[in-house]
Amino acid sequence: MATPAESLAEPAVLAHTKRRLFPDETEGSYAVVDTQFAQTNWVAGAAIPAEVTETLAPFNHVRVGSGYPDLVGVRALEADLLAVERFGDTPPLVAVEAKGYTEAGGVDVERGIVQAYDRLHEANAAYVAAPARSISQSDRTLARELNVGVLGVEKSGSVATLELPRVVGNRTAGEATAIRFQASAQGVADQSFGLNHPKNYLAYPLALAQDGDTESLLAEHVVAATDSARGGASFLGLVDLGGARESLTPLGREVVRFARREHDDLDSAIRRFADWKRSRTRFYDLAPRWGLLTRRVVFDYPATQLLVEELRHLHDDGFPEPSLPQFVRYLHELHPSFTVELFLRGEEDVRERALTTDGELRDEPLHDGSTYHSPTVFQLKALLYHAGILTERGREPSRLTPDEDVWALRDRA
Structure with missing residues (x-):
């Protein structure tokens, strides 16, 4: 004993x-x-x-x-x-x-x-x-x-x-803000972004604001995975799921107002989303005005602000198209805790392989796609692509070749 x-x-x-x-x-x-x-x-x-x-x-x-x-x-x-x-x-x-x-x-x-x-x-x-x-x-x-x-x-x-x-x-005010971010409703979690197209999240406030069953409206006109659409809308700050019933946030209400200005009514607006199903075209190009709104919504997400700002600095330093490992190493030098939470899977074996006991990054695991957190390298990156922010869409970790995965701003000025 x-x-x-x-x-x-x-x-x-x-x-x-x-x-x-x-x-x-x-x-x-x-x-x-x-x-x-x-x-x-x-x-x-x-x-x-x-x-x-x-x-x-x-x-x-x-x-x-x-x-x-x-x-x-x-x-x-x-x-x-x-x-x-x-x-x-x-x-x-x-x-x-x-x-x-x-x-x-x-x-x-x-x-x-x-x-x-x-x-x-x-x-x-x-x-x-x-x-x-x-x-x-x-x-x-x-x-x-x-x-x-x-x-x-x-x-x-x-x-x-x-x-x-x-x-x-x-x-x-320092690195511990990464932990506050992860604990918040917008923290990067496995269930944060189950879908990789922003239209599925933008449509959720429109369905919620209408009379009738929210899930039925979404499933008929937008996407069958209504739970994922709801979760992503919450992570983007469009709906509040914390009360006795779901409600629109101020940002969500702005999406609804925009839809009413662009279309005759909310029903017409959500039916327009049906025309965009299965389109491979970047949303920013497919529906430019909705694309601009998407850009605003995605920029309101805290992780976006950090990623875009540091990509801009990298571009200014002469690295306009960093690979995923290059970007993660650079980001870790400046924001180590945030980088780990955003990019590395939370399982103990992954972080044990990727981090030294002093919290430094080991290089070899960064070249293995299975090291990375899917909601960031797949879904969030896809959202940033469709919002006209990044040049490439995201990939699932199982299909990810990190050294060929480019993180570059579409507009680099």
Whole structure:
């Protein structure tokens, strides 16, 4: 039977803590663990159990304050984890430093408290997590003075809140914004863009605004995959799915107003979409005025702004047609956390192959299509193509040859 020291090394402490703080992946909740925990072994060559690695994934190297917390995430935490129940309308950004038994048998809880305190320069709440029996009264006093939460972890996996932190009002301005983005309704997730043509998403507000069944209207005139159309419309900020019933956002209402100006009524507008089914022509060229609206909607999506701005800089630097690996390497130098979240699949084996323990990119995996996140390299890129922003459409990772996949602006001025 494993002793407490063997079962509560740092990776295990962090895994139990993540289960407590982030028990699911509901909308508004997202967390990553530092890339140092993606390695196969921990101290003294001891293997990190596969179930621990699976719990800790996905991995990313996110700077918060002056360092890199063991865990950083966004979630509306329960009252027994925070000194206040609510933090405005936005879930708090949480940073965790974990400490476990070392090879020598000690646990440096005090150092974890000081590290967690540093994260409060950008995080809204910070915790130290450690084996419960290793946490002294002086540790708790120090944490209380520094406004750091203390989580005591038992061998059984239970986690007790020994000190409650107060939420502070810092707003992330650095790399941690990538985690806020992923936790938001517009974060790049597997279900974000199930379809690769923007007309399917633009049509959703038109169907929703009409009398009658939204799904039936879409299926008859636009696309049968109505759930994917709804999800994509939500990710593009056209509809709000969070209330008791679906509703149009201000951007969605503008799409409806545009449709009424362009056509006699909404019914005529959505029937016009039927004429565009199965067309291979770039939407920006097929229906220029709708294409301009598409461009506006897609530019309102936060990831688009980042990608276009950095592609423009690359063009100015003499690289007008970078390949996918070239673009990812360049982007990672400037926005490492965002790049990982946007482009690399979240599975632990992918990020373990693609990232070093210090969060640096390894080159070889970037030339393998299976490394990449389909919603970005396939669906989002296809949307940017149809909006007249990029020169090439996207490809599924299974059909992707990264070195031949060009990311270039159609209008490079």
